[in-house]
Amino acid sequence: MNIDDIKREFPIFDDKIQNNDLVYLDSANSSQKPRVVVDRIYDFYTKEFSNVGRSVHYLAVAATNLYEQTRVSVQKYINAKDKDEIVFTKGATEAINLVANTFGQKYLSEGDEVLLTELEHHSNYVPWHFLRKAKNIKIEFAEINDDGEVTLEAIEKKITNKTKIISVSHLSNVTGAILPIKEIIQLAHSKNIPVLIDGCQGAPHLKLDMQDIDCDFYAISGHKMYGPTGIGILYAKKKWLEDLPPYQGGGGMINEVKKEGITYGELPNKYEAGTMATAQVIAFNESIKFMEKIGIQNIEKHEKELLDYGLEKLRKNNSVNIIGNPKEKGGVISFTIEGVHPHDIATILDEDGVAIRAGHHCCQILHDKLNLPATARASFGVYNTKDDIDKLDDAINKCKKIFNL
Amino acid sequence: MDLKDLYQEIILDHGKNPRNLGKFDNYNKDAKGNNPLCGDNVHVYLRLNENKKVEDIAFEGHGCAISMASASIMTDMVRGKEEKEVKEIVTDFLGMIKEKDSLETNILKEDEKTKLMSLSGVKQYPMRVKCATLSWHTLTSALDNSDQIVKTED
Numbered sequence A: 001m002n003i004d005d006i007k008r009e010f011p012i013f014d015d016k017i018q019n020n021d022l023v024y025l026d027s028a029n030s031s032q033k034p035r036v037v038v039d040r041i042y043d044f045y046t047k048e049f050s051n052v053g054r055s056v057h058y059l060a061v062a063a064t065n066l067y068e069q070t071r072v073s074v075q076k077y078i079n080a081k082d083k084d085e086i087v088f089t090k091g092a093t094e095a096i097n098l099v100a101n102t103f104g105q106k107y108l109s110e111g112d113e114v115l116l117t118e119l120e121h122h123s124n125y126v127p128w129h130f131l132r133k134a135k136n137i138k139i140e141f142a143e144i145n146d147d148g149e150v151t152l153e154a155i156e157k158k159i160t161n162k163t164k165i166i167s168v169s170h171l172s173n174v175t176g177a178i179l180p181i182k183e184i185i186q187l188a189h190s191k192n193i194p195v196l197i198d199g200c201q202g203a204p205h206l207k208l209d210m211q212d213i214d215c216d217f218y219a220i221s222g223h224k225m226y227g228p229t230g231i232g233i234l235y236a237k238k239k240w241l242e243d244l245p246p247y248q249g250g251g252g253m254i255n256e257v258k259k260e261g262i263t264y265g266e267l268p269n270k271y272e273a274g275t276m277a278t279a280q281v282i283a284f285n286e287s288i289k290f291m292e293k294i295g296i297q298n299i300e301k302h303e304k305e306l307l308d309y310g311l312e313k314l315r316k317n318n319s320v321n322i323i324g325n326p327k328e329k330g331g332v333i334s335f336t337i338e339g340v341h342p343h344d345i346a347t348i349l350d351e352d353g354v355a356i357r358a359g360h361h362c363c364q365i366l367h368d369k370l371n372l373p374a375t376a377r378a379s380f381g382v383y384n385t386k387d388d389i390d391k392l393d394d395a396i397n398k399c400k401k402i403f404n405l
Numbered sequence B: 001m002d003l004k005d006l007y008q009e010i011i012l013d014h015g016k017n018p019r020n021l022g023k024f025d026n027y028n029k030d031a032k033g034n035n036p037l038c039g040d041n042v043h044v045y046l047r048l049n050e051n052k053k054v055e056d057i058a059f060e061g062h063g064c065a066i067s068m069a070s071a072s073i074m075t076d077m078v079r080g081k082e083e084k085e086v087k088e089i090v091t092d093f094l095g096m097i098k099e100k101d102s103l104e105t106n107i108l109k110e111d112e113k114t115k116l117m118s119l120s121g122v123k124q125y126p127m128r129v130k131c132a133t134l135s136w137h138t139l140t141s142a143l144d145n146s147d148q149i150v151k152t153e154d
Helices: A003-008 A037-050 A057-075 A092-109 A126-135 A153-159 A180-188 A238-243 A278-294 A296-316 A342-350 A364-370 A384-400 B009-015 B065-078 B083-098 B110-122 B126-143
Strands: A085-090 A113-117 A138-142 A163-169 A195-196 A219-222 A232-236 A255-257 A261-264 A320-324 A333-336 A358-359 A375-379 B029-035 B038-050 B056-061
Touching: A037 A057, A037 B110, A057 A085, A057 A278, A085 A092, A092 A126, A092 A163, A092 A219, A092 A333, A113 A126, A113 A153, A113 B009, A126 A138, A138 A232, A138 B029, A153 A163, A153 A180, A153 A296, A180 A195, A180 A238, A180 A320, A232 A238, A232 A333, A232 A358, A261 B065, A278 A296, A296 A320, A296 A333, A296 A384, A320 B110, A342 A375, A342 A384, A342 B065, A342 B126, B009 B065, B029 B126, B038 B126, B056 B065, B056 B126, B065 B110, B083 B126, B110 B126
Parallel strands: A113 A138, A113 A163, A163 A195, A195 A219
Antiparallel strands: A085 A232, A219 A232, A255 A261, A320 A333, A333 A375, A358 A375, B029 B038, B038 B056
């Protein structure tokens, strides 16, 4: 595949940003959007718009078909068994909240344990914390090792007979560690514990096969997969979606509404209350097609090359300290520079058009463990090149110069 | 935008070697502030004497060069001033960071104003303004005996 051609499909790179060529190294935060996705939103609103699933006029039927086509595309992309196992949400955060809320309502009570890991994003901790408050459940954290990984053994150590659900990241947005999710799921299932995978960082970069990994729930963020904001996916095994109570109430999710009682709609409508992010869902189909066209194996290979090149380059740069050293690692390099705070690094890099993120990346538990208030993070997408990494390295050197290092 | 405006020598110096860093025993007012977006935090301690004068002031915390330099310069500047003078300086400083071109208070000497104006570079960097203002809001909170932890996200 030719990265220059791929990059040209992203309009953001057409123009200079603050007089610089954009070196976008913040894809773990949110990816840029290819033209096909942006155009799809425009075309839908200008030529095809209608609400879905309600009216019988031509536009409504056409929009409903488009909306459902995305569901089928997602189903195929992640190899789910049934299209009804795909629930659209406003993001991965809502997907995790949906599970925490409904599973919590039905299956968690005082003293029960939810097992997370120390490297979880806040969106895979705070929803469970609500249950700690409301139901007096306990939250356990599987520990990271010195390489910034969570091993199967670390998970096993924290499983007790009170563990009712395990919810872990596929790929850490800080250390880049890829967790052994298939093994974790096998272990959990051998003890009858369901597993939710926070796939925010997994889905854009790794091959997904729901039937192979056999997880119970998998949360996906659309905007990190070259898709629009405002769309996420909850994959859940059908038995769970049938078994768990609805999440939000409103139009579209009901079967029959009477003064004396309400029955809920069939899947997948049961979990899609109110008017959904229709245009975004329809445009997300283009994101899936875009990724399929390149091929996830090619994306993985490209990002691995970038990662290896980036690690080699930054390791050679004195005073750069790379956070974590996982054996299985995705395209994320978090680092610190001795003597320069990450926010100062980010501001100085930005001056040269190098966009990175600085802070705790919504992982305060992990940063506390690492005893670091903040880190700087460069993360890759399909459009990045080795030249981007060279520019990152140059900008880091400029940073050191300003701080007289 | 020019990085030299933001990272002036004086900022780098105070950022690297913050003055009045630490805690002293006989403080009678203190307050905490944090910046939830980036995890920076500051704890300001001060001692007001019976004449409402700042006898001593110090701070603990961690953050970027801008936030450390700002807290360092601030604590230097308000030591020995009366409470109402401190409040006037704080208002003047925050006004300058927000909109005004210069400092107007007569309480500060010209060289002190020049020193404070070294922080004016953040005006070109909207995301960094809160780095410069966190310790100042926290100082106000300490003087007002507020139990509320100062947050920059409002």
